[in-house]
Amino acid sequence: MKPTVGVCYYPEHWPEDIWHEDARRMVEAGIEWVRIGEFAWSRMEATPGVWTLDWLDRAIDVLGRAGLKVIMGTPTATPPRWMIDKHPDMLAVDANGNARKFGSRRHYCFSHMGYREECARVVELLGVRYSKNPFVAAWQTDNEYGCHDTTLSYSDAAQTRFREWLAVRYGSVDVLNDAWGNIFWSMGYNSFDQIELPNLTVTEPNPAHVLAFRRFASDEVAAFNRVQTEILRKHTDTPLIHNYMGRELGFDHFDVGADLDVASWDSYPIGFLSDRLDASEAQKSAYLRQGDPDNQAFHHDLYRAVGRGRWWVMEQQPGPVNWAPYNPAPLPGMVALWGLEAIAHGAEVVSYFRWRQAPFGQEQYHAGLLYADDRDAPGLAEAQKVAEIARGLDIDADARAPIALVFDYPSAWAWHTQPQGADFDYFHLTFATYKALRRAGFSVDIVPASAQDLSGYKLAMAPGLATIPEALIQGAKDAGTLMVLGPRTGAITEEYSLPPRGRPDVEGLDVYVDRVESLPPGQTEAVAGGGAVCHWLEELSGGADALLKLETGASVLVGDQQAWYLGGVPDENLWDRVIGMAAGHVGLTVRPVPVGARRREVGDLEFLVNYSDHSVEIEGETVAGCGVTILRGGVCIART
Amino acid sequence: MKPTVGVCYYPEHWPEDIWHEDARRMVEAGIEWVRIGEFAWSRMEATPGVWTLDWLDRAIDVLGRAGLKVIMGTPTATPPRWMIDKHPDMLAVDANGNARKFGSRRHYCFSHMGYREECARVVELLGVRYSKNPFVAAWQTDNEYGCHDTTLSYSDAAQTRFREWLAVRYGSVDVLNDAWGNIFWSMGYNSFDQIELPNLTVTEPNPAHVLAFRRFASDEVAAFNRVQTEILRKHTDTPLIHNYMGRELGFDHFDVGADLDVASWDSYPIGFLSDRLDASEAQKSAYLRQGDPDNQAFHHDLYRAVGRGRWWVMEQQPGPVNWAPYNPAPLPGMVALWGLEAIAHGAEVVSYFRWRQAPFGQEQYHAGLLYADDRDAPGLAEAQKVAEIARGLDIDADARAPIALVFDYPSAWAWHTQPQGADFDYFHLTFATYKALRRAGFSVDIVPASAQDLSGYKLAMAPGLATIPEALIQGAKDAGTLMVLGPRTGAITEEYSLPPRGRPDVEGLDVYVDRVESLPPGQTEAVAGGGAVCHWLEELSGGADALLKLETGASVLVGDQQAWYLGGVPDENLWDRVIGMAAGHVGLTVRPVPVGARRREVGDLEFLVNYSDHSVEIEGETVAGCGVTILRGGVCIART
Amino acid sequence: MKPTVGVCYYPEHWPEDIWHEDARRMVEAGIEWVRIGEFAWSRMEATPGVWTLDWLDRAIDVLGRAGLKVIMGTPTATPPRWMIDKHPDMLAVDANGNARKFGSRRHYCFSHMGYREECARVVELLGVRYSKNPFVAAWQTDNEYGCHDTTLSYSDAAQTRFREWLAVRYGSVDVLNDAWGNIFWSMGYNSFDQIELPNLTVTEPNPAHVLAFRRFASDEVAAFNRVQTEILRKHTDTPLIHNYMGRELGFDHFDVGADLDVASWDSYPIGFLSDRLDASEAQKSAYLRQGDPDNQAFHHDLYRAVGRGRWWVMEQQPGPVNWAPYNPAPLPGMVALWGLEAIAHGAEVVSYFRWRQAPFGQEQYHAGLLYADDRDAPGLAEAQKVAEIARGLDIDADARAPIALVFDYPSAWAWHTQPQGADFDYFHLTFATYKALRRAGFSVDIVPASAQDLSGYKLAMAPGLATIPEALIQGAKDAGTLMVLGPRTGAITEEYSLPPRGRPDVEGLDVYVDRVESLPPGQTEAVAGGGAVCHWLEELSGGADALLKLETGASVLVGDQQAWYLGGVPDENLWDRVIGMAAGHVGLTVRPVPVGARRREVGDLEFLVNYSDHSVEIEGETVAGCGVTILRGGVCIART
Ligand SMILES: [Zn+2]
Ligand SMILES: [Zn+2]
Ligand SMILES: [Zn+2]
Structure with missing residues (x-):
C-alpha cells in the first residue's frame, strides 16, 4: 500500500476566484486528496427543498482538474437552522433535561426518525449527483460522531x-x-x-x-450511519469512511466500522494532550508542544482494527489549534513526525486539517497549512515533506504485530457506570498497558473482544475486559496465544451482574476474585521484587500458580501455561515487570526504547520516532529531536 | 442490658430453597436478629392493590423457626414504579427544579400527601398481618431518611x-x-x-x-414517620425503630426519635471516611482500612441520645463497600472492633449489612458476611466473635458520662445557610470538640439543646449552638455543670436575626462578641502559651475574666465559675489546652490515650479500642492493632 | 474640589424615634452626605398603587435639618413581591433556562418592558415629590447594575x-x-x-x-438606566449617579456613564480580594486584612474616567463584611486609608456603607460604623479622621497623569468568549499592566478606547484591546504619545473575525502576529536579559525593530518611534522592564515604591499610602503601616 497526503478544504468559505490557485498550491505541495462538503448543508439547501449545488459542481471540477481526488462529506453534522423549525424535537436533550440548542454543530438526536429521513434525503441527492463524478473518489459520512458528548440524548x-x-x-x-x-x-x-x-x-x-441504555445509544449511532452507507452503496463503490475522534468512547466504533470500508480519525496530538489525556503535569509539560508519545499510535492501531486493516487520518493537526484549554504550537518537525508515524501504523492517507486558517466562526485561531492572509504557514512545508517521503514507501497492510491488545467499548461503559474507585477508567487502563508494551519496544495490534482468529499473536492482553467472550479464549487456545487477563476482566455478565461461578470464568485458569479494593491516589501496595499496585487491588484465591506476590504475601499475578490473571492495576514499574515476564514466557525479546522515543515495525520497515526535543540513540541509530528515522531491512532510507 | 448480634437479609433476592440453610448458618454464627422487608414493596404489591405476601409469611416462618427474631421493615423507601403512574407529582424536586426520577430509591417527596396515604395503607396492612406474628420482634420504619439528599424537595x-x-x-x-x-x-x-x-x-x-424552610422540611420528615408509628402503635408494642445515616444533618433526628422506641444507625466506617468526613489526607491515609477513630463513637453517642438511651446499629459494614469514592477493605479485626465498640457505647444490637453479597443491582461490590457464591466472607468469623464476646457482657444503659456535648440540628442548618467563612461547618466544629475530649481519654454523652437535666455532668460543651435555650443554662446551673460556650454560640435568634442585647446572652457571663472574622485555610492566630485559632475568630469585650489570650493580647477564652466563652475555632493544640483547663476547673482527670486508641467507660466496664494497625500500651494494658481490650473493674475480660 | 464624607442609611430599618440621634451622631462624625431609599420600594408602595411616603418625607426632613445632604436612591433594584404577580415574566432567566426567583434582590430582566414602565412610574413619582426638596442634593439610579451576574438574561x-x-x-x-x-x-x-x-x-x-449578545445586553443596561435619568433630568439638576461594582465587566460602564453626571462605585477592598481577585495565595495572605494595594486605585481611576472627571465612592467598606468566601476584619488604619486613597484619586465624596449594622436580612455580619446595638464600631473614628483631613484638602479635578491606560469592556467580552488559553482574562491583563505602572511609582489615568484627545499623555498602554479605533491611534499621533500595544491588541474586528490584512493594523508599525500560543500555568518563555512571557505568546514577523527578544531569538517587543507592540503576557519582571524602557523612551522617570506602598500625585499634592502592616520609607518620608502620608509641594501636611 502506497500512502498519500490529503487536506480538508472549504470552498464555501472562500471566493470562487481563488479556488484554482488553492488547488494548484495543494498539488504543488504533493497533496493528492481533498475533503470537502461536510459542513456545507446551508449552502447546498439554504431553504427547505431548494438546492443550490452548482458551486459544488464547480468546486469539484476545479479540484479534480488540478489533479486532486475528492472526498465528499455528507453534511449531516450541521443541519441548517430551518431544519429545527421543521423538526423542533430533533434536538438532543442533555442529562439535565435541557434541549441542546442550534448555534454550533452536531445539534441532533440520533434517535429522531424525522431527522434520519432528512439525512437520507440529502445523502440520496448527493449520492445520485456525485457518485458518478470521476473526481469523487471517496465519501465521508457525517463528521465526528459522538464529539461534544453527543451520543447520549435524553430526549x-x-x-x-x-x-x-x-x-x-x-x-x-x-x-x-x-x-x-x-x-x-x-x-x-x-x-x-x-x-x-x-x-x-x-x-x-x-x-x-x-449499560442497556449505553448499548442502545451506541446502536443508534450505528443505525444512523447505516442509513447513509446503505444509500451510498447503491450508487458507488468508492470507499465509505467516517472520521472518528480521539478517546471517544460513547459508542462502539467497531459496530459503526462494520458498515464502512475505511476507518479514519482526527488526530490532534497537542489538543488531545491538553484536553482529554489524564497525564501527569510533568508528562504534559515534557510533551507540551509534541503531544503524548503513545496517544497517536494507540489510536492508529485502534482504527486500523476498526477499519479491518484499512484506515486514514482524516484530519491531522497542522499547527496550534484553538479548542483545547491551552493551545501551544508544535515544535518544528512535529507536523511531519505525526504524518510519518501515521504511515508507520498503516495509514493510507494523512489528510491535514485545514488548508487555510478560517478568519470567522468558532476556529479562528486554528492553524491551517496557510495563514488566513494566504501566506504559507509552517505546517505546509512539513506536510510536503511527508508527501515526499511517503512516495518512497510501500506498507504491508496485512502484517501482524506479535502482540494483541483487546479494546472493548462496552467495558468502557461498564466501568464508567460503576467505577467502584473514583479514578478507575477503562481507557486509562488499556492505554497504560499499551504504553508499557511500547516502552518494551513492541509493535502492537489492537483487536476487538469479538476477535476469534489470534493466529500470529504470541501474547494477548485483555485488561478490564468486562465480559470475556468464549470465542476469544478459544481463539487464544487455537493460536497458542498467552492471554493476560485482569485486572477486572470477566467481572460481570452482559447484563451487569456478577457471573454465577466466580470470575474470570476461564477454563483451566483456577482463580477466584474474592473481593476488590479501590485505592485513593497515593495509596499503593508494594509487590515483592519491585513495582506496586495502585488504584485497584483484588484478593485472589484458587489453585493457579502465583507468579507475583505482594509484599504481604498475597498473590497478585497468577496463571497457567495459557492464561494469566493480574489482580490489580500496576504502576509503571510493575507493568514493565509483567510485560517482561509475559514476553519471556512466549519467547519475545524486549527491546526498550529511550524516553520519548518509540518503535513501529511493519513488514521489513522499522520506524523510529522521537517525541522528545533532543536527539536519542536507538540500537545505534540516531533519531533527531522531533524527528523520524525509517529503516528498511535495518538500513536507513529516510530521516527528518 | 445484654447486647446481641443481627444481620440484614433479603429473602426476595434468593431462591426459597436456600432460606433454611441461610437461617441455620446465621444461628450457627451467633446471630439472633434478622431484618427483612424494607425494599420489597414490588414483591409484596406487584400491581396496585394486589397483595402477594405468602412468600413473606414463609420467610418469617423459616427464620423464626430457626430461632431468629425478625425486624420487619416497612418498604416505603422504595415505592414501585406503578406508584409514579398513580401519583406523578410525588417525586421530589431538586434545587434546580428537576424532578428526581424513579430508578433507584427514596424517590418520593415527604410533603406529598397522596404518597403518605399509600404508606399508611401498606403499613396498616403489614401491621395487621405481622404484628401478632410471634417471630416479628421489632419494626423499622422506611430506610435511611434523608439519605441521598432527600430531605429537601422544591416540589x-x-x-x-x-x-x-x-x-x-x-x-x-x-x-x-x-x-x-x-x-x-x-x-x-x-x-x-x-x-x-x-x-x-x-x-x-x-x-x-x-431556616424556616429547613425547620419545615425537618418537620415533614417527622410527620411522615409519625404516620407509620401511629399505625404500628395500634397493633404492636414491640420496639419501633428507624435506621438513621451517618453525618446526616438534613432533619432533626431528635424530633423523629421522639416517636420511636429505639434509635438505630447504619455504620460504615470506611465508606464514611471516604465520602463524608473532611479529614486531612494524612488522616484519611492512616485510617484508610479502619475508618476514623472517633466517627463511629460520635454517632453511637448521638444516637444513644436520640433513642433516649436505647439504640442499635442496624447496618454494620462487614467488608469493603461499593458506594464511596474509594472502597478499600477493612484490616483484619476491624469488623469485630466496630461491633464491640458499638456495644461499648451501649448498642443493644449490632446488625451486619448484609448476609450475602448481592450479584445484581446497585451494590454488587458491597461485601456481605457471605460471598455471592455462598462461601464464607471474612466478616462472618468476626461477627461471630462479636456475638461470643457480647454474650459475656452486661451494659449499664443508664450510666452517664462525666461530660456532655450539645448537638443541635437547627444550628447545622443555620451555619450551612450563612457559613460566613466558606469552611465553617457545624458538624466539623462539634466533631473536633468530641475528638479533643476523646484524646483526653473521656467518655462523652451527647445531649440535645432541649436537655434540662444535666445532673451528673461536670462539664458541658456547646460549641456553635446557634440559639441557647434558657432551660439549658438553667439546667447547667442546677447541676453545677460548667458550660463551655462558643465559638458562635448564641449568635442568632430562632428567626435568624442578631439577638437584641449582645450575644451570647447568658446571665452572669459578661461578654460581648463585637465582631467576627472568618479566616481562609492556613491563616491562624497564635494563642499565648500555645495553640492557635483557625477558621473563625471573634472580637470579645465585656467584663468576664480572660482565661486565654491571643499573642496580640486580645481575649479568646473568657469566663466565670459557671460558664466560659471561647471566641474562636481552636486547632488541635488549643482544643487540648481548653479541655485540660476545663477538666481541671471541674476536677476531672485527663487520661490521654495513644494516637488511634480510644477509651470508653460504662459502669464498671472499660473498653479500649485501637484503630491503629499496631499494638499500643494504655495504662499498662496492651491493645492489639485493630483490636479491643475489655476490662471489668480493671481486669481484662476479653480481647481481640 | 473639596472632598467630603457620607454614609448609607436605612431609616426604614429603624424605629423613627432614633433617627434624630442617628443624624446628630453622623454630623458629629463629620459626615455631610447620607444616601437613602434604594431598597425601600416595599415600604413606599406596599400594595400596587398605594403609596406611603410620609415616613420618607420625615426621614429626609430629620436628616436635612441636622445638616446632612440627602442622596435619594431609586428603589428599582428591589421590586416588591406583588410586582412578580403583576409581571410573572419579568424575572431574568439564567443560562440553564431557569427563572431567577424572587427572594433576594436584582430579580428583574433588563429587557422586560413592563418592568421598565413600572420603574418609570416610581421614578417619576419620586422625582416629582423630592426633586424640589432642598435637602435632596443628589440622586442614585437603581443599585449596582450587573451585581450577582444580572446583566445577561436568557428570557x-x-x-x-x-x-x-x-x-x-x-x-x-x-x-x-x-x-x-x-x-x-x-x-x-x-x-x-x-x-x-x-x-x-x-x-x-x-x-x-x-459578542453581539454581549453588546446587546450592555445596551439594555444603558437603556434601562436612561429611562430613569431622562425622567429625573426633567425634574432636577442635582447630580445623577449610579453606584457601580468592582471588577464588574458585564456591561459597558462608559455607556451608562454617558447619561450620568457622576460615577460612583462600591469599594470593598477586603471582600473583593477574597471573592473576585485572582491573586496568588501569598498575595491574598499578605493583604488579608488590607485588600489588594492596587485594586481600589484601579477602580478609582476607572470610575474617574467613567464619570468624565466626577466620581464618588458610594459605599466604602467600614469593617468586616459578610458576603465574601472569607471575611477578615480590616487592620486598624485601613478604613481611614481607603477613604483618603479615594480622595487622592479625586473622589468628591467617600460614603461609608452602612451607618448601623443590620440585625436581620442577608447582611447581619456586615459591619457598619455602629454596631447593631448602637455602640460605636471601630470604623466610625476612622471615618471621622477622613472627614477631618479632607477638610484641609483641595483636589485639582482636571489634572492629568503622565500615562494613560486604555480600558475597554467589549475587549473583556471578546476574550471571555474565546479566551484561547483557559486563564486568559482581560481584567487580569490590564490590571497587571496597571500594577506595573504603579510599582514604578507612576500615577495613571484610565481612558476608554473611544478616547481621542491624548494630550498630556507621554505614554499610553492598550494591552488586549480587541479592536483598535483609528481615532485612538490618531489621537496618540496628534499628542506625540507613545502607544504600547499588545499582547492580543487589534486581534479581531468588531464582528469577531480576523482583521483582513494582518494585525494589529497600525500605520507605520510593521508587525504581523503570525500565530499565537496559549501556555498552561507554569510554562514560561524566558526573555533575553531577564523576565519571561507566561499565559500567552505570539509569533511576530514584519519589519519593525526588535526591542526585546526571547532567548530563542524570536522578537517579543517590537516598535517604531510612535508605537510598540508586545507579543506576549509578561511576568512581573518583564513588565517592569517594558515599563522602564517605555518610560525612558518618552522621558519619564521611574520612581519605584516599596512593596505594599503606592504613590498618587495630583496637582501639587502627593499621597503616599502603605498597604503593608509595617512602616516604610519612600524618598525620605516615613509612612506608617496601614497609614497615609500627604505632601503638598513636598511638605507633609497630614499623616495617619
Ligand atoms: Zn494510574
Ligand atoms: Zn479545622
Ligand atoms: Zn499572570
Missing part, C-alpha cells in the same frame, strides 16, 4: 426508541426485570412503557439499566 | 405545605415579615400564597426564609 | 429584544450571516426570528453571536 425520541429496543432485546418485561435484578430496590416494571432513561434518578440507577 | 407539594406551615407558625404575614426582617431588601409578602421555596434566587435568599 | 423578553436589536444593527439577515461568518458550520439564518440567545448550544456558539 422523548430516545426514550421511545429505547423502549422499542428493550422490547426486542428482552421480549418481555419479566425477562428484563430478572436480567437487571430489578428486585434489588423494588425497581421492577409492569410494562416497557414505564421504563425511562436513566438520568436524574435520586441516587445511581441500576447499572444494568445504564 | 409544588412542598411549597403548598410550607405555606400552610408558615401560616400556623406566624399567624399573619405581617408577623412573618417582621420576624424575617423582610424590610431589608423589600422582601415583604402581602399573603402567604406569595411565599416560594428559597431556591434559584438571584443571590442568597433571606437566611430567615431558609 | 423570552431578552430574545425578542435581541432580535429587534439585531435587525437595527444589521438591516438584513444576509448582512448578519456574512458579518458573523455563519457559513462556517451552516449556521446561517433565514430570518431574524430564527436567532436564539447563545446559551445551551451543543459546543461553543459562534463568537460573533456571543
Whole structure:
C-alpha cells in the first residue's frame, strides 16, 4: 500500500476566484486528496427543498482538474437552522433535561426518525449527483460522531426508541426485570412503557439499566450511519469512511466500522494532550508542544482494527489549534513526525486539517497549512515533506504485530457506570498497558473482544475486559496465544451482574476474585521484587500458580501455561515487570526504547520516532529531536 | 442490658430453597436478629392493590423457626414504579427544579400527601398481618431518611405545605415579615400564597426564609414517620425503630426519635471516611482500612441520645463497600472492633449489612458476611466473635458520662445557610470538640439543646449552638455543670436575626462578641502559651475574666465559675489546652490515650479500642492493632 | 474640589424615634452626605398603587435639618413581591433556562418592558415629590447594575429584544450571516426570528453571536438606566449617579456613564480580594486584612474616567463584611486609608456603607460604623479622621497623569468568549499592566478606547484591546504619545473575525502576529536579559525593530518611534522592564515604591499610602503601616 497526503478544504468559505490557485498550491505541495462538503448543508439547501449545488459542481471540477481526488462529506453534522423549525424535537436533550440548542454543530438526536429521513434525503441527492463524478473518489459520512458528548440524548425520541429496543432485546418485561435484578430496590416494571432513561434518578440507577441504555445509544449511532452507507452503496463503490475522534468512547466504533470500508480519525496530538489525556503535569509539560508519545499510535492501531486493516487520518493537526484549554504550537518537525508515524501504523492517507486558517466562526485561531492572509504557514512545508517521503514507501497492510491488545467499548461503559474507585477508567487502563508494551519496544495490534482468529499473536492482553467472550479464549487456545487477563476482566455478565461461578470464568485458569479494593491516589501496595499496585487491588484465591506476590504475601499475578490473571492495576514499574515476564514466557525479546522515543515495525520497515526535543540513540541509530528515522531491512532510507 | 448480634437479609433476592440453610448458618454464627422487608414493596404489591405476601409469611416462618427474631421493615423507601403512574407529582424536586426520577430509591417527596396515604395503607396492612406474628420482634420504619439528599424537595407539594406551615407558625404575614426582617431588601409578602421555596434566587435568599424552610422540611420528615408509628402503635408494642445515616444533618433526628422506641444507625466506617468526613489526607491515609477513630463513637453517642438511651446499629459494614469514592477493605479485626465498640457505647444490637453479597443491582461490590457464591466472607468469623464476646457482657444503659456535648440540628442548618467563612461547618466544629475530649481519654454523652437535666455532668460543651435555650443554662446551673460556650454560640435568634442585647446572652457571663472574622485555610492566630485559632475568630469585650489570650493580647477564652466563652475555632493544640483547663476547673482527670486508641467507660466496664494497625500500651494494658481490650473493674475480660 | 464624607442609611430599618440621634451622631462624625431609599420600594408602595411616603418625607426632613445632604436612591433594584404577580415574566432567566426567583434582590430582566414602565412610574413619582426638596442634593439610579451576574438574561423578553436589536444593527439577515461568518458550520439564518440567545448550544456558539449578545445586553443596561435619568433630568439638576461594582465587566460602564453626571462605585477592598481577585495565595495572605494595594486605585481611576472627571465612592467598606468566601476584619488604619486613597484619586465624596449594622436580612455580619446595638464600631473614628483631613484638602479635578491606560469592556467580552488559553482574562491583563505602572511609582489615568484627545499623555498602554479605533491611534499621533500595544491588541474586528490584512493594523508599525500560543500555568518563555512571557505568546514577523527578544531569538517587543507592540503576557519582571524602557523612551522617570506602598500625585499634592502592616520609607518620608502620608509641594501636611 502506497500512502498519500490529503487536506480538508472549504470552498464555501472562500471566493470562487481563488479556488484554482488553492488547488494548484495543494498539488504543488504533493497533496493528492481533498475533503470537502461536510459542513456545507446551508449552502447546498439554504431553504427547505431548494438546492443550490452548482458551486459544488464547480468546486469539484476545479479540484479534480488540478489533479486532486475528492472526498465528499455528507453534511449531516450541521443541519441548517430551518431544519429545527421543521423538526423542533430533533434536538438532543442533555442529562439535565435541557434541549441542546442550534448555534454550533452536531445539534441532533440520533434517535429522531424525522431527522434520519432528512439525512437520507440529502445523502440520496448527493449520492445520485456525485457518485458518478470521476473526481469523487471517496465519501465521508457525517463528521465526528459522538464529539461534544453527543451520543447520549435524553430526549422523548430516545426514550421511545429505547423502549422499542428493550422490547426486542428482552421480549418481555419479566425477562428484563430478572436480567437487571430489578428486585434489588423494588425497581421492577409492569410494562416497557414505564421504563425511562436513566438520568436524574435520586441516587445511581441500576447499572444494568445504564449499560442497556449505553448499548442502545451506541446502536443508534450505528443505525444512523447505516442509513447513509446503505444509500451510498447503491450508487458507488468508492470507499465509505467516517472520521472518528480521539478517546471517544460513547459508542462502539467497531459496530459503526462494520458498515464502512475505511476507518479514519482526527488526530490532534497537542489538543488531545491538553484536553482529554489524564497525564501527569510533568508528562504534559515534557510533551507540551509534541503531544503524548503513545496517544497517536494507540489510536492508529485502534482504527486500523476498526477499519479491518484499512484506515486514514482524516484530519491531522497542522499547527496550534484553538479548542483545547491551552493551545501551544508544535515544535518544528512535529507536523511531519505525526504524518510519518501515521504511515508507520498503516495509514493510507494523512489528510491535514485545514488548508487555510478560517478568519470567522468558532476556529479562528486554528492553524491551517496557510495563514488566513494566504501566506504559507509552517505546517505546509512539513506536510510536503511527508508527501515526499511517503512516495518512497510501500506498507504491508496485512502484517501482524506479535502482540494483541483487546479494546472493548462496552467495558468502557461498564466501568464508567460503576467505577467502584473514583479514578478507575477503562481507557486509562488499556492505554497504560499499551504504553508499557511500547516502552518494551513492541509493535502492537489492537483487536476487538469479538476477535476469534489470534493466529500470529504470541501474547494477548485483555485488561478490564468486562465480559470475556468464549470465542476469544478459544481463539487464544487455537493460536497458542498467552492471554493476560485482569485486572477486572470477566467481572460481570452482559447484563451487569456478577457471573454465577466466580470470575474470570476461564477454563483451566483456577482463580477466584474474592473481593476488590479501590485505592485513593497515593495509596499503593508494594509487590515483592519491585513495582506496586495502585488504584485497584483484588484478593485472589484458587489453585493457579502465583507468579507475583505482594509484599504481604498475597498473590497478585497468577496463571497457567495459557492464561494469566493480574489482580490489580500496576504502576509503571510493575507493568514493565509483567510485560517482561509475559514476553519471556512466549519467547519475545524486549527491546526498550529511550524516553520519548518509540518503535513501529511493519513488514521489513522499522520506524523510529522521537517525541522528545533532543536527539536519542536507538540500537545505534540516531533519531533527531522531533524527528523520524525509517529503516528498511535495518538500513536507513529516510530521516527528518 | 445484654447486647446481641443481627444481620440484614433479603429473602426476595434468593431462591426459597436456600432460606433454611441461610437461617441455620446465621444461628450457627451467633446471630439472633434478622431484618427483612424494607425494599420489597414490588414483591409484596406487584400491581396496585394486589397483595402477594405468602412468600413473606414463609420467610418469617423459616427464620423464626430457626430461632431468629425478625425486624420487619416497612418498604416505603422504595415505592414501585406503578406508584409514579398513580401519583406523578410525588417525586421530589431538586434545587434546580428537576424532578428526581424513579430508578433507584427514596424517590418520593415527604410533603406529598397522596404518597403518605399509600404508606399508611401498606403499613396498616403489614401491621395487621405481622404484628401478632410471634417471630416479628421489632419494626423499622422506611430506610435511611434523608439519605441521598432527600430531605429537601422544591416540589409544588412542598411549597403548598410550607405555606400552610408558615401560616400556623406566624399567624399573619405581617408577623412573618417582621420576624424575617423582610424590610431589608423589600422582601415583604402581602399573603402567604406569595411565599416560594428559597431556591434559584438571584443571590442568597433571606437566611430567615431558609431556616424556616429547613425547620419545615425537618418537620415533614417527622410527620411522615409519625404516620407509620401511629399505625404500628395500634397493633404492636414491640420496639419501633428507624435506621438513621451517618453525618446526616438534613432533619432533626431528635424530633423523629421522639416517636420511636429505639434509635438505630447504619455504620460504615470506611465508606464514611471516604465520602463524608473532611479529614486531612494524612488522616484519611492512616485510617484508610479502619475508618476514623472517633466517627463511629460520635454517632453511637448521638444516637444513644436520640433513642433516649436505647439504640442499635442496624447496618454494620462487614467488608469493603461499593458506594464511596474509594472502597478499600477493612484490616483484619476491624469488623469485630466496630461491633464491640458499638456495644461499648451501649448498642443493644449490632446488625451486619448484609448476609450475602448481592450479584445484581446497585451494590454488587458491597461485601456481605457471605460471598455471592455462598462461601464464607471474612466478616462472618468476626461477627461471630462479636456475638461470643457480647454474650459475656452486661451494659449499664443508664450510666452517664462525666461530660456532655450539645448537638443541635437547627444550628447545622443555620451555619450551612450563612457559613460566613466558606469552611465553617457545624458538624466539623462539634466533631473536633468530641475528638479533643476523646484524646483526653473521656467518655462523652451527647445531649440535645432541649436537655434540662444535666445532673451528673461536670462539664458541658456547646460549641456553635446557634440559639441557647434558657432551660439549658438553667439546667447547667442546677447541676453545677460548667458550660463551655462558643465559638458562635448564641449568635442568632430562632428567626435568624442578631439577638437584641449582645450575644451570647447568658446571665452572669459578661461578654460581648463585637465582631467576627472568618479566616481562609492556613491563616491562624497564635494563642499565648500555645495553640492557635483557625477558621473563625471573634472580637470579645465585656467584663468576664480572660482565661486565654491571643499573642496580640486580645481575649479568646473568657469566663466565670459557671460558664466560659471561647471566641474562636481552636486547632488541635488549643482544643487540648481548653479541655485540660476545663477538666481541671471541674476536677476531672485527663487520661490521654495513644494516637488511634480510644477509651470508653460504662459502669464498671472499660473498653479500649485501637484503630491503629499496631499494638499500643494504655495504662499498662496492651491493645492489639485493630483490636479491643475489655476490662471489668480493671481486669481484662476479653480481647481481640 | 473639596472632598467630603457620607454614609448609607436605612431609616426604614429603624424605629423613627432614633433617627434624630442617628443624624446628630453622623454630623458629629463629620459626615455631610447620607444616601437613602434604594431598597425601600416595599415600604413606599406596599400594595400596587398605594403609596406611603410620609415616613420618607420625615426621614429626609430629620436628616436635612441636622445638616446632612440627602442622596435619594431609586428603589428599582428591589421590586416588591406583588410586582412578580403583576409581571410573572419579568424575572431574568439564567443560562440553564431557569427563572431567577424572587427572594433576594436584582430579580428583574433588563429587557422586560413592563418592568421598565413600572420603574418609570416610581421614578417619576419620586422625582416629582423630592426633586424640589432642598435637602435632596443628589440622586442614585437603581443599585449596582450587573451585581450577582444580572446583566445577561436568557428570557423570552431578552430574545425578542435581541432580535429587534439585531435587525437595527444589521438591516438584513444576509448582512448578519456574512458579518458573523455563519457559513462556517451552516449556521446561517433565514430570518431574524430564527436567532436564539447563545446559551445551551451543543459546543461553543459562534463568537460573533456571543459578542453581539454581549453588546446587546450592555445596551439594555444603558437603556434601562436612561429611562430613569431622562425622567429625573426633567425634574432636577442635582447630580445623577449610579453606584457601580468592582471588577464588574458585564456591561459597558462608559455607556451608562454617558447619561450620568457622576460615577460612583462600591469599594470593598477586603471582600473583593477574597471573592473576585485572582491573586496568588501569598498575595491574598499578605493583604488579608488590607485588600489588594492596587485594586481600589484601579477602580478609582476607572470610575474617574467613567464619570468624565466626577466620581464618588458610594459605599466604602467600614469593617468586616459578610458576603465574601472569607471575611477578615480590616487592620486598624485601613478604613481611614481607603477613604483618603479615594480622595487622592479625586473622589468628591467617600460614603461609608452602612451607618448601623443590620440585625436581620442577608447582611447581619456586615459591619457598619455602629454596631447593631448602637455602640460605636471601630470604623466610625476612622471615618471621622477622613472627614477631618479632607477638610484641609483641595483636589485639582482636571489634572492629568503622565500615562494613560486604555480600558475597554467589549475587549473583556471578546476574550471571555474565546479566551484561547483557559486563564486568559482581560481584567487580569490590564490590571497587571496597571500594577506595573504603579510599582514604578507612576500615577495613571484610565481612558476608554473611544478616547481621542491624548494630550498630556507621554505614554499610553492598550494591552488586549480587541479592536483598535483609528481615532485612538490618531489621537496618540496628534499628542506625540507613545502607544504600547499588545499582547492580543487589534486581534479581531468588531464582528469577531480576523482583521483582513494582518494585525494589529497600525500605520507605520510593521508587525504581523503570525500565530499565537496559549501556555498552561507554569510554562514560561524566558526573555533575553531577564523576565519571561507566561499565559500567552505570539509569533511576530514584519519589519519593525526588535526591542526585546526571547532567548530563542524570536522578537517579543517590537516598535517604531510612535508605537510598540508586545507579543506576549509578561511576568512581573518583564513588565517592569517594558515599563522602564517605555518610560525612558518618552522621558519619564521611574520612581519605584516599596512593596505594599503606592504613590498618587495630583496637582501639587502627593499621597503616599502603605498597604503593608509595617512602616516604610519612600524618598525620605516615613509612612506608617496601614497609614497615609500627604505632601503638598513636598511638605507633609497630614499623616495617619
Ligand atoms: Zn494510574
Ligand atoms: Zn479545622
Ligand atoms: Zn499572570
